[in-house]
Amino acid sequence: MTEKILVGIDIGGTTVKQAFIDMGGNIITKWEIPTDKSDSGKNIVPDIVKSVQEKLEESQIHKSSVLSIGVGAPGFIDVENGMIFEAVNLGWKNFGLKKQMEELMGVPTFVDNDANLASVGEMWKGAGNGATNLVCVTLGTGVGGGVIAGGEIIHGQNGMAGEIGHIASVVEGGAPCNCGKKGCLETVASATGIARLGLEAVTQSPEGLLKKKLDERESISARDVLDAAKAGDDIGISVVDTFAHHLGLALANLSNTLNPETIVIGGGVSKAGTFLVDKLEAEFKKYAIPKIAKETAIRIATLGNDAGVIGAAWLGKTSLKKMENEVQ
Ligand SMILES: [Zn+2]
Structure with missing residues (x-):
């Protein structure tokens, strides 16, 4: 060979x-x-x-x-x-x-x-589909990020660029974050964050599909919340709306600054697919500059692991x- x-x-x-x-x-x-x-x-x-x-x-x-x-x-x-x-x-x-x-x-x-x-994997062979200006967000246990401009990874002065999960004080005085601060984007947009919001919501109003899940397993996962929302459950929908609002707003601000061609959403939470993209797009469009709102594509990552x-x-x-x- x-x-x-x-x-x-x-x-x-x-x-x-x-x-x-x-x-x-x-x-x-x-x-x-x-x-x-x-x-x-x-x-x-x-x-x-x-x-x-x-x-x-x-x-x-x-x-x-x-x-x-x-x-x-x-x-x-x-x-x-x-x-x-x-x-x-x-x-x-x-x-x-x-x-x-x-x-x-x-x-x-x-x-x-x-x-x-x-x-860059998604840029080369995945949802980026050849786009060289790209913002990627991975919604897993935490929220990871990567920014690519002109086909180059943006590292910043100390290699710290792209810490999208730590966009600060998304929730004023919110839940503690792994970085030592409170209320970062990660605390509401990660799988862990969505699960926590779900548990808080169902503890406050114990009803619907999430209450059933909680009784069965004594815990709530991000997937439970997304599935409940998809099935039309009121509490599920309200949690997903909160999450989509915070993430959509953050992505709009990033896009107003970086003007990416495509935003790629990956990680476990992205398995919610079109349902998630539709919700995010609606919020994104509220806050992005009109030309950016119109021309930026939001896509689910395709390469997985x-x-x-x-x-x-x-x-x-x-x-x-x-x-x-x-x-x-
Ligand atoms: Zn943080």
């Missing part, structure tokens, strides 16, 4: 997702291994390297066919040097991820934040090309 391939790696707190990807961004093969967080995460990179080498052998691909490795990791990252300042989930502090990977694999490696790479590895492969491919251009 002489054709070059890209390796995409997405390191999460529970599993490391890995894939061999062709130059067009199509997955050749993908697999995952558990994340070993013991000893401040010192086994993570050696585990990845071992697993990539085994998979190369199994797929009968020679190591010289690997053009580059892209790695997405959670936390605060110095992308220039591939250094992780801190990834609390993995136990890493001032960790030279790029350096260790290159030492062990002997292949050029590039590192970026996992949410940013999921965003593959977005991270595909985006990581894109990073490896494009970073290497940039380096080569600089040398010439």
Whole structure:
């Protein structure tokens, strides 16, 4: 096999997702291994390297066919040097991820934040559909974000750009957020936030579908709330309306600033599909400048868990090309 391939790696707190990807961004093969967080995460990179080498052998691909490795990791990252300042989930502090990977694999490696790479994954092969000005929001346990302008990931001065989940004081004096503040967007727009709003609402007026769920399971999930709203349940609808208002307003403000072509909504909550997009669009249009309201598309992410590895492969491919251009 002489054709070059890209390796995409997405390191999460529970599993490391890995894939061999062709130059067009199509997955050749993908697999995952558990994340070993013991000893401040010192086994993570050696585990990845071992697993990539085994998979190369199994797929009968020679190591010289690997053009580059892209790695997405959670936390605060110095992308220039591939250094992780801190990834609390993995136990890493001032960790030279790029350096260790290159030492062990002997292949050029590039590192970026996992949410940013999921965003470029969607840009390259997913809902972004070729758009080069993109805002991506992932609604999962938290709210992740990525901003792409002119085909480039926006990092900001310290790599902190795109922290959409921490748009502040969406609810004045609201629920505590993981960042240490109160009432950030994440506290009302994440799966955790929607579940909490659902529980609060049904505790206040114990009736309808959510009351039934609560009696069955003594808890409420974001999915329960969205399903109830879809089925026409009043409490479910009021919670989803609150959520859609806050997120739609935040996205309108972002769009008034960044003028993206497409907003991509991903993460577990996005499984609510068209129902969610319709609600969000209605709120978005209330607050976006008319031309932006008319021309910005809101789409559900299409790559699911593959977005991270595909985006990581894109990073490896494009970073290497940039380096080569600089040398010439
Ligand atoms: Zn916050």
